[in-house]
Amino acid sequence: MTLAHGRQVLMIPGPTTVPDAVLQAMHRPAIDIRQGELVDMTDRCLADLKTLFGTAGETFIYAANGHGAWEAALSNTLSRGDRVLVLESGRFARGWGEMGARLGLDVELLPGDWRRAVDPAALQARLAADDAHEIKAVLVVQIDTASGALNDIPALRRALDAAGHPALFMVDTIASLACVPFEMDGWGVDLSVSATQKGLMTPPGLSFVAAGPRAMAAHASAGLVTHYWDWTFRMGAAHYQKYCGTPPEHLIFALRAALDLLLAEGLAAAQRRHRLLAEAVRAAVAVWAQAGALAFNIERPEERADSVTVVLMPDHDPERLRRFCLETCGVTIGETIAEIHGHGFRIGHMGHVNAPTVLGALASVEMGLSVLGIPHGAGGVQAATEHLATALASERRTQAVPAAAAG
Incomplete structure (x- = not known):
């Protein structure tokens, strides 16, 4: 059975998804x-x-x-x-x-x-x-x-x-x-x-x-x-x-x-979007890693990038997981390269990405871990969702305080 029919989702660390408006801008005469x-x-x-x-x-x-x-x-x-x-x-x-x-x-x-x-x-x-x-x-x-x-x-x-x-x-x-x-x-x-x-x-x-x-x-x-x-x-x-x-x-x-x-989005807003989505990915990976089969490649949290997350799974074949995500779910995640080639996978979360694409990709990975029998902590997607909800609720409260003071 496949769930991949529909728009494909590209979650590799480059090239990244090109917005429709950008594609359309090229469709014109010289x-x-x-x-x-x-x-x-x-x-x-x-x-x-x-x-x-x-x-x-x-x-x-x-x-x-x-x-x-x-x-x-x-x-x-x-x-x-x-x-x-x-x-x-x-x-x-x-x-x-x-x-x-x-x-x-x-x-x-x-x-x-x-x-x-x-x-x-x-x-x-x-x-x-x-x-x-x-x-x-x-x-x-x-x-x-x-x-x-x-x-x-x-x-x-x-x-x-x-x-x-x-x-x-x-x-x-x-x-x-x-x-x-x-x-x-x-x-x-x-x-x-x-x-x-x-x-x-x-x-x-x-x-x-x-x-x-x-x-x-x-x-x-x-x-x-x-x-x-x-x-x-x-x-x-x-x-x-x-x-x-x-x-x-x-x-x-x-x-x-x-x-x-x-x-139009604003540079600071774009950077904030990347930070929130990256934190959501890291929240999911942290939960999956609790079973011991997966781990962050970068060990210190403050040294982890907001545009890509590299996950190690040396005791399991990451290609099985990548194929599942692509063939069953229509989601492309990246392979690891160079010294760590074949030892894990990479989730790109930069450029034209939003909450539905990131959460959907995380759900596909988590489903693949379950279907393929790869040990992982349960509830990674929930942790990602809760992280975003908490951050957004905090922002709403912060914005409400000046408004109330002005009133």
Whole structure:
């Protein structure tokens, strides 16, 4: 028997569900790339990206996935032989470093624990030992979707400052932008990268770099600059220069529609929605884990991301559960990757998600655990629902107090 007939639900950590309004925005003819509406649309997208990143710096749009933004960041600020320090908390900062090695950078890994966020004290100690300031940049992700770790970016900035080290601080926000708070300028981040296919609710294919004053100063002497990624060329007066050629029109139409949806909701409200839904997922997983067969990959609650939850079940085949969710319920949950491949599953809860999608996905997982005989604590979905109900009731009471006082 299948319950999957109906609209499929995608609950992986990217690409995420694209809203109907964003899909519809792409269903239109191509337009002039040199003047008029598209020029205005580009200017507004670049300005709104500054709002999302929390920066007064320069923003750039690339027709590329997030790996393209990685390369753009490195090639515009560094030279062959420069040393960069990569902060490991899963797979993706390490991947950024591997790209740097292919570019001719001297890449050093600060080893981390796949079940922990980056340790600021370890970063401070390594930078304090670099008396000659050979390390030119520090690379880290805010959220690693492979491990589910949330790194404390302000604490890492404080570690750089405590060590008195001048390295550029570069942060990947691909899985965090618009999902959790990020204040590039306020937190002392020199450069940030992101992409469309996660919290920004747009099909894969566009990525972004935000560069602050120190990154722009480094660009002046960077030896790895190539024409396509070059910030100087992309800041030229002609509209086509912003894309180094023909703009990816229909992806820009989609991005504009997605930004309109996000800004209409309000950035703080979107982040609050992500936090509440993530807490609901964690409430369910905590109950399921009581039987001992399932566990959070990230051990400390404060280090768990609000955009993805990674669950370990090493003594049971997670593919059976994933197939059940897909084939019986029409819900796609993610597999674990890299070092923990085959040891669990991932629930993505970012972008165009709401209570019905998250609670429905949790109910499908819980049903699968029962049907497949995987030991788990009962009542995970109820715990998730009760958590949301309690949080919403508290908000209603808080809102009612000022209203009563005003009356």
